[in-house]
Amino acid sequence: MKFRIEPDVRPVVTSALALSGAVGVFALAFGVLAVGAGASVWQTCALSFFAFTGASQMSAMSIVSTGGTVSAALGSGLLLAARNGVYGLALSPYFGESLGKRLLAAHFVIDETTAMMTAQTNPRLQKIAFWTTAIALFSLWNLGTLIGAVLGGAIDPHTYGLDVGFTAAYITMLVPHLRTSNGRIAAAVGATLSVVLAPFLPVGLPILASGLAIFIGVRPQRAKASA
Amino acid sequence: MNMSWTLVIWLSIGAYAFKMLGFVVVGSRKLPNVLAQCLMLIPAALLGAMVFNGTFTDAQSIAVDERTIGLLVAIIAAWRKLPLIVVVVLAAATTALLRAI
Numbered sequence: 487m488k489f490r491i492e493p494d495v496r497p498v499v500t501s502a503l504a505l506s507g508a509v510g511v512f513a514l515a516f517g518v519l520a521v522g523a524g525a526s527v528w529q530t531c532a533l534s535f536f537a538f539t540g541a542s543q544m545s546a547m548s549i550v551s552t553g554g555t556v557s558a559a560l561g562s563g564l565l566l567a568a569r570n571g572v573y574g575l576a577l578s579p580y581f582g583e584s585l586g587k588r589l590l591a592a593h594f595v596i597d598e599t600t601a602m603m604t605a606q607t608n609p610r611l612q613k614i615a616f617w618t619t620a621i622a623l624f625s626l627w628n629l630g631t632l633i634g635a636v637l638g639g640a641i642d643p644h645t646y647g648l649d650v651g652f653t654a655a656y657i658t659m660l661v662p663h664l665r666t667s668n669g670r671i672a673a674a675v676g677a678t679l680s681v682v683l684a685p686f687l688p689v690g691l692p693i694l695a696s697g698l699a700i701f702i703g704v705r706p707q708r709a710k711a712s713a
Numbered sequence: 714m715n716m717s718w719t720l721v722i723w724l725s726i727g728a729y730a731f732k733m734l735g736f737v738v739v740g741s742r743k744l745p746n747v748l749a750q751c752l753m754l755i756p757a758a759l760l761g762a763m764v765f766n767g768t769f770t771d772a773q774s775i776a777v778d779e780r781t782i783g784l785l786v787a788i789i790a791a792w793r794k795l796p797l798i799v800v801v802v803l804a805a806a807t808t809a810l811l812r813a814i
């Protein structure tokens with residue numbers, strides 16, 4: 487049986503697969519780090535399957551690993567998950583009226599699917615971009631998590647510097663957000679608050695408090711030339 | 714680790730709720746621009762916080778130790794656009810090496 491892909495679809499599928507491959511490697515890192523932070527293999531895999539939003543999963547795990555409370559970890563994870571709500575707003579018009587389909591598609595509304603879908607111009611390719619990315623990325627994210635979690639059990643986190651591994655992963659995730667001046671200011675203010683407040687608040691809360699930095703967003707967008 | 718299952722379950726429910734909120738509940742209505750702008754800054758603020766809090770604090774005190782060098786290595790590696798796994802391994806390995814000596 488011969489399977490033919492139309493020429494305009496090919497680049498969409500290729501970039502979806504490449505992106506998913508990279509995310510799969512990231513999942514591997516998440517698996518290792520989460521198990522190092524004290525989560526079981528099952529807990530780690532359940533997070534990737536059901537929560538399915540990378541930065542939230544990472545932040546929750548690292549707050550737990552540094553001795554923060556479950557509420558602080560949950561708070562930071564949820565705060566990071568909130569942006570998917572904004573993506574949902576942006577993607578909503580592309581989808582039909584079927585509620586069932588919307589409920590299913592909602593699970594896959596994340597950074598990558600949003601970026602891939604909004605990069606396309608015609609409705610047919612937009613749908614292909616969303617679903618190809620969703621399926622490939624979800625599969626590799628969960629596969630990577632499982633492999634990482636199984637490997638991670640054999641490693642002592644402190645000896646192998648895994649805590650700094652978390653930090654390094656955050657840096658690579660942070661980079662795209664530093665393209666705008668608001669992004670840079672928010673990152674700098676958040677970073678400062680998280681250290682300065684540390685002696686005064688229980689572990690984990692300084693990270694939540696740094697969320698106050700998002701109010702830099704009320705600054706008019708025009709004022710970009712302030713350097 | 715019952716506490717962690719609590720975390721897994723609530724984070725899963727919460728993450729889906731947010732995805733659905735924008736997608737299904739709010740539908741095609743638009744958020745006020747200012748609110749959307751603030752929400753989109755959440756990753757920048759929190760990731761910045763996690764990088765610095767994770768590097769320069771130890772429980773409730775401010776600390777400068779092996780992790781600082783690990784962070785510097787990670788920043789350089791990310792700046793040179795090395796692949797994620799390389800950035801993570803380099804930073805972790807540097808820290809591990811410094812801790813061993």
